[in-house]
Amino acid sequence: MNDLAGKHFVLGLSGGIACYKAAELCRALIKEGATVQVVMTEAAEQFITPVTMQALSGRNVYTSQWDSREPNNMPHINLSREADAILVAPCSADFMARLLHGRADELLSLMCLARPVDQVPLLLAPAMNREMWAHPATQRNMAQLTADGAAILGVGSGFQACGETGDGRMLEPPELLEDIVAFFQPKLLAGKQVLVTAGPTFEAIDPVRGITNLSSGKMGFAIARAAREAGASVTLVAGPVSLPTPRGVTRIDVKSAQQMLEATVPEAERADVFVATAAVADWRPSNSSDHKIKKDGSGNAPQLAFTENPDILATVAKSARAASGRLFCVGFAAESHDLVANAQAKRARKGVPLLVGNIGPATFGADDNALLLVDAQGTQDVPRASKLALARNLIAEIARRMRPAA
Numbered sequence: 001m002n003d004l005a006g007k008h009f010v011l012g013l014s015g016g017i018a019c020y021k022a023a024e025l026c027r028a029l030i031k032e033g034a035t036v037q038v039v040m041t042e043a044a045e046q047f048i049t050p051v052t053m054q055a056l057s058g059r060n061v062y063t064s065q066w067d068s069r070e071p072n073n074m075p076h077i078n079l080s081r082e083a084d085a086i087l088v089a090p091c092s093a094d095f096m097a098r099l100l101h102g103r104a105d106e107l108l109s110l111m112c113l114a115r116p117v118d119q120v121p122l123l124l125a126p127a128m129n130r131e132m133w134a135h136p137a138t139q140r141n142m143a144q145l146t147a148d149g150a151a152i153l154g155v156g157s158g159f160q161a162c163g164e165t166g167d168g169r170m171l172e173p174p175e176l177l178e179d180i181v182a183f184f185q186p187k188l189l190a191g192k193q194v195l196v197t198a199g200p201t202f203e204a205i206d207p208v209r210g211i212t213n214l215s216s217g218k219m220g221f222a223i224a225r226a227a228r229e230a231g232a233s234v235t236l237v238a239g240p241v242s243l244p245t246p247r248g249v250t251r252i253d254v255k256s257a258q259q260m261l262e263a264t265v266p267e268a269e270r271a272d273v274f275v276a277t278a279a280v281a282d283w284r285p286s287n288s289s290d291h292k293i294k295k296d297g298s299g300n301a302p303q304l305a306f307t308e309n310p311d312i313l314a315t316v317a318k319s320a321r322a323a324s325g326r327l328f329c330v331g332f333a334a335e336s337h338d339l340v341a342n343a344q345a346k347r348a349r350k351g352v353p354l355l356v357g358n359i360g361p362a363t364f365g366a367d368d369n370a371l372l373l374v375d376a377q378g379t380q381d382v383p384r385a386s387k388l389a390l391a392r393n394l395i396a397e398i399a400r401r402m403r404p405a406a
Ligand code: CTP
Pocket: 197, 257, 276, 277, 278, 279, 280, 281, 282, 309, 310, 311, 312, 313, 314, 330, 331, 332, 333, 334, 335, 346, 350
């Protein structure tokens, strides 16, 4: 999926060691379908050459406001007018201060000042030493730049080139890319709290064994990402999966169905949307052994007794918050056959306004899927697509159904 297809960025580099990451960011933007025009300050040229950025972007790099290649000699006007966004990465402490004061004595800050504010967003990826980042002047500048309409993409934390450890590193290119893609998604759930369960559960038999299933968690993680892209605050209650947490999402890791219930119920008390994608084990061993169960040599397998697990979705769907319409619940149904009939019956049984059906064996672990939406009005097929595309589609369907109640 090319999430930035058709988008044109001016990628501005100011002076900082994080310039080496800008090379990879430039490639990542292009791989995602964007075109990139690089503009560098004189300080940035101390860290990386225009030759590198030219080769990666496939365009001449601009470094001076006196660039005579432009027929009207106004690169600050021409370059900013054709951009969908100006992205300054790295944005140094000095460059922030320059932006704040509306300085215009070199091309990059001149271009930021000359951009049409309502049409060309300004995205800043700060990069600096932790003391510079924490300094009241930087924090003050950042607050003012936000008030002036810039979007600050945040910083990473960890080991810094100067040898110190703390906040202020530029985000890694994949993190920046995720935030930039999110920036352009419609804010359909702005201000809403979204709660998602995802992945399998693990029901222990003894300390080394248990019962689980083949759910990969990919759909739930994609829904959490899509909800955050849509402007929601997102909590993701995840069973045992090794997927990376989507940017900006709060993750609670659990193992068993009981733990998933205990993590989910209090979160549902303040959520506006609950999407249950988890493949919760229906049963757990009644008595999980504290010690590894040994073969006794008799040839007889141990007899396991099972207890039914709580139904997390049905429990939340019965809560006062859901019943009063303040919490919109969405269930998933992983079926092996008769999808329409089974999904319709499951929607009624779980008591949810929207149920999403899919064929379990065809989706577990896959990167794409096809869905069936079932609500009180009937059914609707959502054709095969990547799980992230389906997740964005589902978020739009949820937002549309919530709107009348809001
Ligand atoms: N679910 C849940 N807690 C459970 C079982 C299921 O929250 N203990 C949720 C799932 O996250 C999903 C929906 O209920 O959103 C349906 O899950 P599924 O496993 O397909 O259905 P079951 O309730 O297990 O029904 P059946 O065994 O009849 O298919």
